Amino acid sequence: MSAKPIIERETLIEGSIKIIKKQGIENLSARNLAKEVGCSTQPIFRLFKNMEDLKMTVYDIVYDFHNKYINKENNHQVPFIGVGLSYIKFAKKEKNLFKFLFMSSASKNNNILDMAENESGRKYAEMIQKSTGLSFSASKQIYINTWLIIHGIASMIATTNSELSDEEIENIIFDAFKGYRQVSMNKELNNRYKKNM
16 A cells, blocks of 8 residues: 655645635635645644644745845836836736735735835835935835835736736836925925025
């Protein structure tokens, strides 16, 4: 009698990601995962506390993959906009993974104000500060305002059959960025003027 193959954590994680990519997070269950990897449900609950533990493990791995995808080097004249365009491309290419990360009950990253305070948010604000010469607080506000538009477009693309072209998307984001940058420049100039009066 041949021994049953030993199921590893990695096999269950890879199987979970396949299910999410193809069918969405709502279809990730112990039964569906067992069927995907060809085992009983027993190894799932031997290797993970419960399905929630498995989902959180998968979430962290997918989020890391997403971060590497959007932060790869880009040649955009405004690097922050390049990051935003990569974020939208990820939503277009990996609709179900995007929904899992940012539009599901599993999401750990759905508050833009919290995101602005974490390491990535500070990095993006510094990126904006470097390209605009504005203060860090003004750059952080530009990040928040522009990211709301970027996330809105990405969410629309992930959930609909949006027909916006890459060029149209870039123009919308670039125009918004320039508008917020101009508002911030005007505020900083007004503040300097008032201080010198």
